[in-house]
Amino acid sequence: MSSTPSSEQATKARRMGEERHDAAPGPTREYEMFEQTDEQVSESHASKADMQPEERDAPANVAQLQAELRSAQDEAAANQDKYLRARADMDNFKRRVEQRYADEALRSKNDLLKKLLAVRDNIERALQFGGASESSGESIIEGVRLTQYQLDQVLTQEGVQAIDTQGKPFDPRTEEAIQTVDDPRVPDHTVVQEVRKGYTLGDNILRPAQVIVSVGGE
Template sequence: MTKNQELAAEESASEVIESELREEAVSETPTGEELNLLLEDARAKADEHWDQLVRSKAEVDNLRRRHERELENAHKYALDRFVNELLSVRDSMELGLSAFSVGDTDVGKLREGIELTLKLLTDVMEKFNVVQIDPEGKPFDPELHQAMSMMPRDDVPPNTVVTVVQRGYTLNGRLVRPAMVMVSQAVA
């Protein structure tokens, strides 16, 4: 074959390949109806995703509002049980006070009533983890005690609590009120 014949053969081969590629491209190109179906499918998926987004957002908003409401109620009614328990202590104190109004009151019975009321109050406080700090005879602890004065003493080691002026309390291990105490110091 001559060079011209080779060139002509290559051109005809490339034309055949190009025409085959055009036919494939035409056969792969979707028709208008297929495009409409694809568009409708895409719109349906987009609508579904939008609906899921809106529902998820509404659910998150509802959860947030419910959580805020529950937190507000927890703050508002946190002491409800404690107050309910304290009412029996108040009732007992009112009964004791009304016993004083009667002319022939027995002091022994009044003392017994006051002791029972104090025990009732102590039980209520223990039920709610309010613990009394009674440091008498123990080393002074500035975390739990407040020193009112120092007393020179030689019968106890220095920095020992010798007198409790006012007891302290903790609530669930956290200091509510320090114990007011008198602390020993070495005799000069």
């Protein structure tokens, strides 16, 4: 015996079918979803395309700059160390040179003073011998002559030379005229007398000679 569905059951079945139809995405909604996704992807690509190359490469550039900075800092530290070492070496070299010149100057000074002390000893002996001798005048003169000779030898050994002026034309570079005399027999500006000897040391003038110069001659 077949049974006929009631009106209430039919209505319920129809509502369930409508709900399924509304819940299932239709072709139009699926298209809209895919279309929206494509637009978002296109916008993302467009945004990246609009970026400048510098903006896209910014992270890589920062890393490179940091590496270059570290390299420059290391190089600067190495150069600073080299500079300090070179400066210390130069200071040490300068001190050694100054000390060497000071030692040489002191040694030369000591040698010269020893020679002059020997000259003083001879003067002292001449005075002692002259005082004990009856002919003291001649003894003193002879002793002084020997002392002068010894002193001249010391000066010659040190490179000191006397300036030859007597009877020669006046030279203002090595001589100082302290007086002039009229003498028509002598050529004009000729040294007629040497008052004090002058000396040279190599090319340097230790002291100029003091001389008397003639004027009025031919």
